[in-house]
Amino acid sequence: MSRSPLTALSALSAALLLALAAPAWAQSHAGHATAPTTTDAPPADDRPIDHGSMDHTKMDHSMMDHGSADHSQMDHSTMDHAAMGHAPPKPPAPTEPLEPIPAVTAADRLAAFPPIDHGAMEHAPExxxxxxxxxFEHWDGQHGSGQAWEASGWVGGNIHRLWLRSEGERSDGRTGSADLEVMYGRSVSPWWDVLVGVKQDFRPADSRTWAAVGIQGLAPYKFETSATAYLGESGQLAATVEVEYELLLTNRLILQPLLEATFSAKDEPAYRTGAGLNKVEAGLRLRYEFSRRFAPYIGISHERLFGATADYHEAAAEHARDTRWVAGVRVWF
Incomplete structure (x- = not known):
């Protein structure tokens, strides 16, 4: 059967359209077959955050919803704070010492404060x-005037020394009392010396010799103290105690109180000395140090005799007490 030209042309057009539409249809079905479903792909906002690559200085923290985060459920111990740019948390301070502190023992105190070896203090035989x-003063009292002196000196090293001490008094042109002590002294502490030696009296009455032993040094609160016991040829036992203190009113003006007392064990009429407390002298002297070596002074002194000693002096027409104004000089070489 023969076809008309119009029918043939329509069939050719339909075939051409089918040929052109086949590749597009195949590509569309292939895309649907390989593309994942929308439920498998995570949303853009739920993707994991790389904190190490985030620049916190450029982030707008004011827009972040910190209130919605439940920090109580977060495990901070597993967080990488170094990668986040934050300092790691500080560990809590210990409530107990890592090592217990031992109690201080007597051996520890001895090691910290060893005893002083006075033999090692003398480094050289200088x-x-x-x-x-x-x-060294002139005095003017109620019953006359006169002069008096008191001096001491030593020669030696830091531990061993030879001491010389002397004191005396003159009145109305004659020497009423004078003595000289020669003693060996040894340092027994940084502040105290022990003295052993002899004392020679030249006045009053006949001269006599004493064996002497004593101690001198700086007592607590800076009281200069001297205490000496004497044993005489006749068996007489005597003692002298003297205490001085220096009160610095200024660096150069110094007030010096003094207290001295003498004792005897038995009566000696020949020396006008009674048993017990014989004599007490209390003085107050104010000196001005032009230098440490030279210092003139003025002051007042009061002397009083006690007991049988006062009776012996009154029987010899002497007075048992006297108050004196003094002026003198203090020097050292």
Missing amino acids: IHSLLLVNR
Whole structure:
């Protein structure tokens, strides 16, 4: 059967359209077959955050919803704070010491404060010396005037020394009392010396010799103290105690109180000395140090005799007490 030209042309057009539409249809079905479903792909906002690559300085923290985060459920111990740019949390301070502190023992105290070896203090056999005239004065009292002195000196090293001490008094042109002590002294502490030696009396009455032993040094609160016991040829036992203190009113103006007392064990009429407390002298002297070596002074002194000693002096037409104004100089070399 023969076809008309119009029918043939229509069939050719339909075939051409089918040929052109086949590749597009195949590509569309292939895309649907390989593309994942929308439920499998995570949303853009739920993707994991790389904190190490985030620049916190450029983030707008004011827009972040910190209130919605439940920090109580977060495990901070597993967070990488170094990668986040934050300092790691500080560990809590210990409530107990890592090592217990041992109790201080007697051995620890001995190691911290060892005893002083006075034998090792003398490093070299150097010889030094000092002469101090503590009082060289003129006095004017209620019953006359006169002069008095008190001096001491030593020569030796830091531990061992030879001491010389002397004191006396003159009145109305004659010497009423005078003595000289020669003693060996040894340092027994940084502040105290022990003295052993002899004392020679020249006045009053006949001269006599004493064996002497004593101690001198700086007592607590800086009281200069000297205590000496004497044993005489006749068996007489005597003692002298002297205490001085220096009160610095200024660096150069110094007030010096003094207290001295003498004792005897038995009566000696020949020397006008009674048993017990014989004599007490209390003085107050104000000196001005032009230098440490030279210092003039003025002051007042009161002397009083006690007991049988006062009776012996009154029987010899002497007074048992006297108040004196003094002026003198203190020097040392």
